[in-house]
Amino acid sequence: MRRVLVTGAAGQIGSELIPKLREKYGRENVVASDIREPSETLSDGPFEQLDVTDRDRLKEVVKEYDVDTVFHLAAILSATGERKPHLAWYVNMDGLYNVLEVARELELTRIFFPSSIAAFGPETPKEMTPQETVMRPKTIYGITKVAGELLCDYYFHRFGVDVRGVRYPGVISSVAPPGGGTTDYAVEMFYAALRHKRYVCFVREDTVLPMIYMPDCLKAAIDLMEADPSRLRHRADYNVTGMSFSAGELAAEIRKHIPEFTVEYRPDFRQKIADSWPRSIDDSAAREEWGWKPSYDLAATTKDMLEKLRRRFKEESP
Numbered sequence: 001m002r003r004v005l006v007t008g009a010a011g012q013i014g015s016e017l018i019p020k021l022r023e024k025y026g027r028e029n030v031v032a033s034d035i036r037e038p039s040e041t042l043s044d045g046p047f048e049q050l051d052v053t054d055r056d057r058l059k060e061v062v063k064e065y066d067v068d069t070v071f072h073l074a075a076i077l078s079a080t081g082e083r084k085p086h087l088a089w090y091v092n093m094d095g096l097y098n099v100l101e102v103a104r105e106l107e108l109t110r111i112f113f114p115s116s117i118a119a120f121g122p123e124t125p126k127e128m129t130p131q132e133t134v135m136r137p138k139t140i141y142g143i144t145k146v147a148g149e150l151l152c153d154y155y156f157h158r159f160g161v162d163v164r165g166v167r168y169p170g171v172i173s174s175v176a177p178p179g180g181g182t183t184d185y186a187v188e189m190f191y192a193a194l195r196h197k198r199y200v201c202f203v204r205e206d207t208v209l210p211m212i213y214m215p216d217c218l219k220a221a222i223d224l225m226e227a228d229p230s231r232l233r234h235r236a237d238y239n240v241t242g243m244s245f246s247a248g249e250l251a252a253e254i255r256k257h258i259p260e261f262t263v264e265y266r267p268d269f270r271q272k273i274a275d276s277w278p279r280s281i282d283d284s285a286a287r288e289e290w291g292w293k294p295s296y297d298l299a300a301t302t303k304d305m306l307e308k309l310r311r312r313f314k315e316e317s318p
């Protein structure tokens, strides 16, 4: 049985990872933490307000709950990172360094660190981007992700810290809103389609990016953390993906369910970020080494997202 700490747990991924981990390991064995106050979904088990840049407090929490495993989700994402590059460097690098140092000092069993397709850059091959390729990102967020992957590798080889992670594409989900990334339009479009029947999209209609639906995103994290260590040849940099589509294709798929839905395309500074990222991902290393296989394509994601959001909006309306 694991004793788990999740940092950045109030965010898009943490809000759905926490219930999943609590179901798997027991409510009392999964400590949610964030710099923010907990949302309702996190308050059915232990929660600690924790800034990951504060290493002493991080260590205190790990000791207090006898934690052996950390899912380190706290970060500043790509769009917010371009607005606040110093904060992105500080939170993403110091936060990860602190988690790895505490793991080394207290001999924790396992750490999960999510990297991102943002670790790639405009010189990277855009179609079926390989596992090993050119890594020259142009955002501060992407730079922290490449440096983070390397730091994780270093802590594994130098100190034996069992740190693992994936390069997530854009995550689509229906519980917590996305937290300031470039792929946020793919989530916002669903909310707007249901609420207003129209959406102003901040990337061009022909912008293609790789994406993953939340159930697959959670499966990737949990399966990799449970994988047999003897099969792993990579650490915190496994390419994973669920699907690839353009903003226009997503709108067309939503229109199959909501025919009157319209989208206006008004690209802003996030277009340049999107243009620097891969269009599709080769995730064969993850498939071979720990059996990765996504379940959701665009049609299945769209159907499930609309059902879940419809149900939620109905429950929320007086």
Ligand code: NAD
Residues within 6 Å of the ligand: 007, 008, 009, 010, 011, 012, 013, 014, 033, 034, 035, 036, 050, 051, 052, 053, 072, 073, 074, 075, 076, 077, 091, 095, 114, 115, 116, 117, 167, 168, 169, 170, 171, 172, 177, 178, 179, 180, 181, 183
């Ligand atoms: P998010 O922005 O929704 O959540 C991040 C959380 O971190 C927030 O709740 C925020 O309050 C918290 N946080 C910020 N600064 C903190 C600090 N100093 N100390 C503690 N907490 C702090 O992000 P997310 O989408 O849930 O992403 C989680 C992880 O997955 C991040 O590392 C992100 O880079 C990675 N990732 C996400 C996506 C995606 O599309 N969501 C894609 C690739 C990688």
Ligand code: AKB
Residues within 6 Å of the ligand: 077, 078, 079, 115, 116, 117, 118, 141, 168, 169, 170, 171, 180, 181, 182, 183, 184
């Ligand atoms: C972002 O757009 O910043 C994130 C990511 C792909 O890492 N969603």
